[in-house]
Amino acid sequence: MMFFITISRKGFLLTLGLAGFLILSYTLYRRVFKITLFGDHMKEPEDFQDALETNEDFCLRFMGNRICQTENAAQCRTRVQRWKKEQEVKEILTKLDQIMPSITFTDIMTTTSARNSKATILNQKGSYCIGDPLMVRLDLYNHLGKRKEYGGDFLRARIYSSSLRAGASGHITDYKNGTYLVNFTLFWEGDVRVSILLIHPSEGVSALWAARKKGYDKIAFTGTFLNGTSCVCTKCGFVIETNAELCEYLDERDQEAFYCVKPENVPCEAFVLLTTDNKPITYLTSLEQSLFRRCLQFYIRPIA
DSSP states (O other): OOOOOOOOHHHHHHHHHHHHHHHHHHHHHHHHHHHHHHGGGOSOHHHHHHHHHTSHHHHHHHIIIIITOSTTHHHHHHHHHHHHHHHHHHHHHHHHHHHSOOOOOSOGGGSEEEEEEEEEETTOOSOOOTTOEEEEEEEEEETTSOBOOOOOOEEEEEEEETTTTEEEEOEEEEOSSSEEEEEEEOOSSSOEEEEEEEEEOHHHHHHHHHHHTTOSOSEEEEEEEEETTEEEEEEEESSOOOSSOEEEEEETTTTEEEEEEOOTTOOGGGEEEEEEEEOSOOSSOHHHHGGGSOOEEEEEEEEO
């Protein structure tokens, strides 16, 4: 037996759309139902992160309003907010990593020299008016007198008038080839001096950024807990690699956490003092350390 059913084009599209909506609703319901039941008991943190990464904006809003309406609503919202903050920090560090120089050197004479570098006023004239721009080109050289072929130097540029106690910073553009353009705006009347400081050469900037990514062991944090009439001291820090139970102290505003190893039979609320000390450790070679023993600068003659 055979049946023939005639459906208009409009009716067919309506039926197809309704079926798709039902399938999507059921899939979303199963996913949300699973997270609702097991969200606070997940053993793998990736489960929680994967659920958020599916659609960050939607999930943060949906989970904050719906899923977090459970017995541990405050803890659930805190997890969501902290995850979002961690993602923001990760994105910032990734962008910084892309713009920071990555340089290796074996001779300090090949690093940037303020003494050998040159500054040229591009729009020089007899006098300037308030609000005029002042443009300075920097051509950087190393200690051997050879022009630098890459950027990344840490420079600080400013104009000032000591008699007026006035000063302003300049905007620096790095062309990544040893040349920089500094733009100043002349805000006041009178004689103005231009100062450009080489805070760290690009080789030093590269060394500092590489050292920053190698670990968190430079500063030792020690927490003191009050246990009756005696004190107990444990290791603390932003990152602690241990299997021991930890006390977590959360900054509600910035959603940043600080940890201490929990003393036995002592509550986390008994934390009373934090001390710090520098460890005898460095991530810089002796050659790299020599880059940070001086700060050189050069001046441009006064501008009338």
